[in-house]
Amino acid sequence: MHFEGAGKPLIKFRHCERSIYTFSVPQCCPLCQGDVGSTRIEDAPISISDPFSNGHQEKCAFLLKPTRGTFLREYDGKSDLHVGITNTRGVVYNYSAHGIQRDEAGWEWSLSVPLVQPSMFGLLDQWDKYLEDFSASLAWLPHRYEENQHNCLTFALAFINCILAMEGREQLDKHAFTEKYVIPRTRLASKYITLFRAIQESGFHVTDHPDPRTSPS
DSSP, X not given: OOOTTTTSXXXXXXXXXXXXXXXXXXXXXXXXXXXXXXXXXXXXOEEEOOOOBOGGGOSSEEEEEESSSOTTTTOOSSSOEXXXXXXXXXXXXXXXXXXXXXXXXXXXXXXXXXXSOTTOHHHHHHHHHHHHHHHTSGGGOGGGOBTXXXXXXXXXXXXHHHHHHHTTOOOOOHHHHIIIIIHHHHHHHXXXXXXXHHHHHHSOEEEEOOOTTTSOO
8 A cells, every 4th residue: 555755754844934744845835935945944844754664674562553454544543553562573473353463464554662672682582482482372362352351452561561570670551551652652653644644635734833932931
């Protein structure tokens, strides 16, 4: 599925006392047709990075993607998300009504949370074994799946807590994990998606921004 501009950063620049978002810097302002070149550093274009990554290129990571469809097309900020854990080869282990899945494709547009620092050689060496052994537990048989109480997040968080326990670190409950890792990334994704869709529809997107010369101190 192809989206024009997908995978590229968005561009934000200021002109006509507005913030203008585009896929690339135009020669002329879309509002006044004037030259967008400016000597003021605060008006210079800045890049807004694409928050998504190819999950199959992420080692030892927690991944999120919409259960159905893609972030850029179907996601509305309330859509159900499916999550998984990658091994060192980018295979995504995830739990569903079909039991443990080991996906080698399908997570090309994901939000990623790295779980292991590159310097943690001992954990990296054992990661694949830990993940495979954990996935073999009877807890993750298909018939035990329950959409709200024993699901993909249950599996992922249980594995993460297993690793944290082995490392002698404090474990996370579902609320703490969601607040710390999931919500910040989905919020960032939602902002990007809103801008992306607006630019795709009209070629640019405009927002007001406070003028520092007139805003209260």
